[in-house]
Amino acid sequence: MWEFKVGNNFGATAFTSYGAFWLSYAVILIPGFGVVAGHTNAPDHTLDNALGIFLLAWGIFTFIMWIATFRSTVTMSSMFFILVLTFFFLSSAHLTHQPAGNIVTKIGGGLGLVTAFLAWYNAAAGLYNSGNTFVRLPTGSLAHAHSD
Structure with missing residues (x-):
């Protein structure tokens, strides 16, 4: 807040x-x-479908957030783009009813780890400013000087 x-x-x-x-x-x-126990006697794939839609909705929201990063930094925009891919891969694994440990889920998980690394990097880059350290992490500005 x-x-x-x-x-x-x-x-x-x-x-x-x-x-x-x-x-x-x-x-x-x-x-x-x-929640999971409530789906035990439900028709096949009800929980998978619900989780797939849940993750798809978050993927759409994250896509909107990614567009809002276009004038920030390369690392911030990259983090949100990879997060979009993470949500879409995990969503598609649930919606296509893939078995546990499938390649689509593994790709989604790997992308999630890359997202986590970029999130920590962005956090450190924001924290390391001239007021508290001599260390600087490059982030690559995407801001261009023009009027709106």
Whole structure:
């Protein structure tokens, strides 16, 4: 919420939304909430379909967020693009009812690891400023001087 206070609508939207994603995904997977158990007697692939649609929706949202990074940095834009691919691969694995450990899920997981590395890199690059360190991490600016 501090991001809203300082006028960073993108940061506020990203942190709030992806925080909500992780909370909701945890609720789905934590046995005490009974979401997975509630699908035990459901028709075939009901849970897979639901998770596929859930991840697809987050992929669409992330695509929108990715477009909003076009004037930021190469590392930020790359992180969101890889996250789009992560969501779409994982969604397609669920929607096509792939067995556990399939190649589509593995690709999605690998892309998720690349996303995590880029997220940590972006966090460190934002933290390492002239006020607190001599270390600088290159991020590659995408901003171009022109009027809107």
